[in-house]
Amino acid sequence: MRVDLRLVATASAFVVASFVTLHPMGAEAAPPGGEVEVNIAYVPAVGAEHLVIEQPLGRVTLRAWDRPEVKIVARKQAPTSATLDRLKVNVEIKDGTVRVRTGVRVGETFRALPPPAAARAAGSTEVGAPLGIDLTIDAPRSVVLNARTWAGDVDASGFRAGAELSSASGEVRASDIEGRVRTNALRGRQQLRAIRGDVEADGVTGDLELVEIDGQLVVARVVEGQITAREVRSPTVRLLTTAGGIVLVGTLRLGAKIELATHDGDIRVALRPSPFTLHARALEGVVRSAFPLALTPTSAPAMVAPQPRLDGAHRGGGATLELTTFHGSITLDAEPASTK
Amino acid sequence: MIDTAELSAHLDGDLPAARARTVAAHVEGCAACREELAALGAMRAALSAAPAPTPPPVEEGWAALSAAVAATSAEKARRRARFAWARRLFGVRLGPMRLGPVLAAAVVALIVVGALRWRRPAPVPSDDAIIAQAEDEFRLAEAHYQRALERLTTITERSRPTWSEQRRRAFDAARAELETAVESCRKVARANPADGAAQELLFAAYRKQIAFVEDALFVDEGGAVRDDGSAPARPRRRAR
Numbered sequence: 001m002r003v004d005l006r007l008v009a010t011a012s013a014f015v016v017a018s019f020v021t022l023h024p025m026g027a028e029a030a031p032p033g034g035e036v037e038v039n040i041a042y043v044p045a046v047g048a049e050h051l052v053i054e055q056p057l058g059r060v061t062l063r064a065w066d067r068p069e070v071k072i073v074a075r076k077q078a079p080t081s082a083t084l085d086r087l088k089v090n091v092e093i094k095d096g097t098v099r100v101r102t103g104v105r106v107g108e109t110f111r112a113l114p115p116p117a118a119a120r121a122a123g124s125t126e127v128g129a130p131l132g133i134d135l136t137i138d139a140p141r142s143v144v145l146n147a148r149t150w151a152g153d154v155d156a157s158g159f160r161a162g163a164e165l166s167s168a169s170g171e172v173r174a175s176d177i178e179g180r181v182r183t184n185a186l187r188g189r190q191q192l193r194a195i196r197g198d199v200e201a202d203g204v205t206g207d208l209e210l211v212e213i214d215g216q217l218v219v220a221r222v223v224e225g226q227i228t229a230r231e232v233r234s235p236t237v238r239l240l241t242t243a244g245g246i247v248l249v250g251t252l253r254l255g256a257k258i259e260l261a262t263h264d265g266d267i268r269v270a271l272r273p274s275p276f277t278l279h280a281r282a283l284e285g286v287v288r289s290a291f292p293l294a295l296t297p298t299s300a301p302a303m304v305a306p307q308p309r310l311d312g313a314h315r316g317g318g319a320t321l322e323l324t325t326f327h328g329s330i331t332l333d334a335e336p337a338s339t340k
Numbered sequence: 341m342i343d344t345a346e347l348s349a350h351l352d353g354d355l356p357a358a359r360a361r362t363v364a365a366h367v368e369g370c371a372a373c374r375e376e377l378a379a380l381g382a383m384r385a386a387l388s389a390a391p392a393p394t395p396p397p398v399e400e401g402w403a404a405l406s407a408a409v410a411a412t413s414a415e416k417a418r419r420r421a422r423f424a425w426a427r428r429l430f431g432v433r434l435g436p437m438r439l440g441p442v443l444a445a446a447v448v449a450l451i452v453v454g455a456l457r458w459r460r461p462a463p464v465p466s467d468d469a470i471i472a473q474a475e476d477e478f479r480l481a482e483a484h485y486q487r488a489l490e491r492l493t494t495i496t497e498r499s500r501p502t503w504s505e506q507r508r509r510a511f512d513a514a515r516a517e518l519e520t521a522v523e524s525c526r527k528v529a530r531a532n533p534a535d536g537a538a539q540e541l542l543f544a545a546y547r548k549q550i551a552f553v554e555d556a557l558f559v560d561e562g563g564a565v566r567d568d569g570s571a572p573a574r575p576r577r578r579a580r
Contacts, residue, residue, distance in 0.1 A: 113474035
């Protein structure tokens with residue numbers, strides 16, 4: 001294993017101010033049959049407004065700090081030292097944007113190409129050892145973040161000017177972020193927590209979890225996966241999934257408009273006592289409400305039996321709940337104390 | 341607010357004259373719809389006229405970093421030269437933290453560890469193999485988008501008979517437009533199968549198409565659709 005400490009000193013060019021070989025730590029031992037190299041770089045970021053990460057080769061962890069520089073720790077691993085030497089990290093600073101890219105040297109060019117799935121698997125017998133680069137980056141909390149991974153998770157926390165995060169086959173996690181957050185995952189779970197800004201989350205396959213969201217607008221959609229929303233206090237919330245359930249837990253904001261829709265799945269809503277107006281339809285299922293409702297004429301007259309459609313107001317209305325499932329049921333309950 | 345499908349139909353001039361006037365009047369007074377309409381127009385233009393992305397250039401930064409590493413190597417060479425007298429005199433290499441006994445012990449340790457961990461070396465992938473593997477990854481991702489889209493389309497087709505004629509027309513027009521955009525992106529991606537930027541363009545087009553079909557599905561079957569073609573008020577969907 002090799003551990004290099006490189007100090008990058010200028011904004012326009014890279015200068016190796018120090019190159020120190022450190023002793024490998026026990027936890028950083030190279031995998032059997034593989035090579036590991038850790039590089040550390042400090043990039044001055046005074047006045048930097050954007051941080052762009054293009055990371056096809058592994059995961060990226062982004063943490064905000066209060067220093068005017070970006071610290072990049074790149075942990076490379078490959079089955080052989082020759083392959084390891086082909087894995088590159090490229091840093092560019094231009095027009096207020098710090099751009100970090102990982103890639104592979106192909107001939108004389110730098111190419112941002114994903115590794116094959118088999119090579120990413122630890123201990124794969126075909127390649128002997130995993131292949132890729134994992135990045136850990138500390139950056140000024142005021143930068144607008146844009147990070148994209150292919151093979152690994154993307155994890156960002158502490159930033160104050162919004163973030164756009166996406167991954168093809170990893171998970172996406174964002175926490176403690178101010179400003180608009182947009183996420184996207186092709187095959188992976190998404191978790192957004194403590195976001196003080198609008199949220200737009202988009203996924204194809206993978207569950208999506210939203211916790212403590214305080215922006216004006218939350219739009220989340222997945223094709224296959226469950227959506228869970230806890231303490232989403234936005235006035236406009238729209239959650240859509242085609243195959244999967246939707247769970248909403250928390251308090252409804254007065255005047256909020258909450259739209260939950262799924263094609264194949266149940267909708268479960270657990271609320272702390274608050275007024276709301278309900279429009280619920282379960283085309284091939286039933287709607288059950290534990291809250292007494294003043295029914296509108298579109299609802300069946302009796303509340304005793306569950307029914308496929310329920311329209312009414314609880315305690316005079318307030319937030320509007322539009323709940324739709326085609327193949328599933330809808331349940332509204334009082335939130336149990338344990339989930340608060 | 342007017343839904344995307346109808347805005348798209350309006351953009352194409354496919355709406356009946358009376359409805360087109362209504363939509364135009366609404367758009368004039370609705371910032372969100374104006375923005376959505378502009379985004380639709382821009383996306384169509386951008387996607388259909390998408391130029392073939394050029395491969396990422398070899399970054400200046402990398403060249404500078406390589407030069408810096410070379411400079412470090414030169415410094416090492418100078419240090420070696422500085423202690424050359426010691427090597428000649430004692431037959432060992434001296435320098436900061438490098439003493440003969442330590443070196444000897446390290447060599448022995450390396451031999452032992454190397455013997456214990458010896459394995460048949462893994463092959464170094466060729467340039468062609470690296471590119472081929474990346475292309476496989478991109479193809480797998482595209483297949484995943486296509487499967488999701490096919491599933492959504494199947495579901496949407498099942499509910500289509502319940503739609504109004506106007507909604508069907510608006511949906512078909514917008515869908516055709518999006519398919520054209522996706523096809524343009526697909527051509528670019530096929531021409532550059534190992535170019536991440538070209539593939540990302542294609543994936544963005546698939547995401548747009550998926551969001552559109554999802555919206556159509558839920559607006560229609562959700563029961564909130566109005567047969568005059570308008571949709572219930574809903575959050576503005578941004579172009580992706």
